[in-house]
Amino acid sequence: MILTQPGGDHLVIVKVLTSEPGLYGIGCATHRERPLAVATAVEQYLKPFLVGKDPENIEDIWQSAYVSSYFRSGVTLNNALSGVDGALWDILGKRAGMPVYKLLGGRVRTAVPLYTHASAGDLQELEDKVRAFQAEGYRHVRVQLAVPGFATYGAQSLTSDEVRRARPRGVPDSPVYEPTPYVNNTIRMFDHLRGKIGFGVELLHDVHERVPPPQAVQLAKALEPHRLFFLEDPFAPEDVHWFGILRQQTGAPLAMGELFVNRNEWLPLVQNRWIDFIRIHISAIGGFSLARKIQCCCEMFGVRTAWHGPGNVSPVGHAINLHLDLASYNFGIQEENRLSRNTREVFPGAPEISGGYLYANNKPGWGIDIDEKIAARFPYKGAGGSRGNDRRLDGSIVRP
Ligand code: MG
Numbered sequence: 001m002i003l004t005q006p007g008g009d010h011l012v013i014v015k016v017l018t019s020e021p022g023l024y025g026i027g028c029a030t031h032r033e034r035p036l037a038v039a040t041a042v043e044q045y046l047k048p049f050l051v052g053k054d055p056e057n058i059e060d061i062w063q064s065a066y067v068s069s070y071f072r073s074g075v076t077l078n079n080a081l082s083g084v085d086g087a088l089w090d091i092l093g094k095r096a097g098m099p100v101y102k103l104l105g106g107r108v109r110t111a112v113p114l115y116t117h118a119s120a121g122d123l124q125e126l127e128d129k130v131r132a133f134q135a136e137g138y139r140h141v142r143v144q145l146a147v148p149g150f151a152t153y154g155a156q157s158l159t160s161d162e163v164r165r166a167r168p169r170g171v172p173d174s175p176v177y178e179p180t181p182y183v184n185n186t187i188r189m190f191d192h193l194r195g196k197i198g199f200g201v202e203l204l205h206d207v208h209e210r211v212p213p214p215q216a217v218q219l220a221k222a223l224e225p226h227r228l229f230f231l232e233d234p235f236a237p238e239d240v241h242w243f244g245i246l247r248q249q250t251g252a253p254l255a256m257g258e259l260f261v262n263r264n265e266w267l268p269l270v271q272n273r274w275i276d277f278i279r280i281h282i283s284a285i286g287g288f289s290l291a292r293k294i295q296c297c298c299e300m301f302g303v304r305t306a307w308h309g310p311g312n313v314s315p316v317g318h319a320i321n322l323h324l325d326l327a328s329y330n331f332g333i334q335e336e337n338r339l340s341r342n343t344r345e346v347f348p349g350a351p352e353i354s355g356g357y358l359y360a361n362n363k364p365g366w367g368i369d370i371d372e373k374i375a376a377r378f379p380y381k382g383a384g385g386s387r388g389n390d391r392r393l394d395g396s397i398v399r400p
Contacts, residue, residue: 004375006342010035014083027086028317041080073262082287093365104327111357114336115140119155137355142204151175153208171395179211190226202229209236230255243274258308281308304332315347319366
């Protein structure tokens with residue numbers, strides 16, 4: 001169990017040792033908001049469960065560990081299991097002398113196309129950022145714009161004094177988010193970007209489950225002429241059946257899933273072809289073994305992969321995303337995360353980014369290691385992140 005914070009995020013890495021000298025594997029168990037809960041699940045419950053088992057029996061270990069807690073499909077235990085599962089695949093690759101993507105049938109692409117993040121305080125700044133990313137070679141850019149006077153997701157956006165004065169007496173002080181200004185501002189953003197830049201770049205946008213479902217339907221329909229690459233998380237996981245309604249009303253490509261922990265959340269969306277991109281956070285569902293099965297299931301239904309990949313996925317998790325991306329015919333796009341210099345020092349062999357693509361090395365296993373001595377120089381600051389500070393005008397909490 002290695003807990004380290006070389007960048008902004010609390011990372012949780014599981015290391016599984018074998019009886020073979022020098023042979024070990026690493027996996028991602030990162031839940032940035034509750035890392036110590038995952039660490040306890042690994043140390044106190046999974047470690048005693050695993051000692052003495054054959055690391056090549058990955059499927060049996062996954063299935064038996066999954067039910068060993070009786071209650072299952074929670075994000076803490078899924079992350080703990082993901083750490084172990086990733087480490088076992090790493091060991092298997094090292095034993096075979098092959099990168100994991102070769103164990104999956106080999107590459108179907110040379111490198112992995114990335115989408116990068118552009119966010120800005122105003123339209124001109126955002127347009128300039130998109131153009132700068134295009135000049136770097138990016139063909140896919142996620143765009144998020146500050147909402148004048150209000151807080152929002154994905155862009156630095158300050159609550160104005162005027163908005164604060166519009167709140168009721170006695171409301172707790174907080175950033176203020178309101179769905180209507182956000183929706184209007186997002187339509188304005190796409191009108192501007194398509195008007196100025198045209199359609200030569202693929203644009204993406206994340207609603208982040210923040211608006212009431214009927215407003216998400218309005219937004220998706222209004223954005224349809226702007227031909228997004230995808231519109232992400234128009235609904236919360238609690239509201240996924242709205243996808244069946246939205247699907248009948250718009251041809252906008254839809255992405256969903258970074259908060260999913262349970263197959264009953266994603267399976268209806270896939271089997272009904274209600275979404276176009278699966279956005280699962282691989283460690284949150286229980287790791288690579290299950291993600292591979294989901295990818296295969298999605299291929300049968302014409303759903304493409306867009307595995308969740310910001311900074312709250314560890315570099316080991318990014319390597320896992322990369323190997324799966326390389327070997328999946330139904331790959332759609334990969335979210336980019338640029339690693340800090342400190343993070344690269346802690347994780348030698350981390351995937352390389354160049355010109356809008358992600359590259360794997362050809363080392364056995366995931367091709368990434370962790371330098372525990374350097375990791376120890378970056379202990380956790382505090383017990384983990386916390387989300388959900390924005391509130392509506394009336395004081396009610398907004399989803400993060
Ligand atoms: Mg997202």
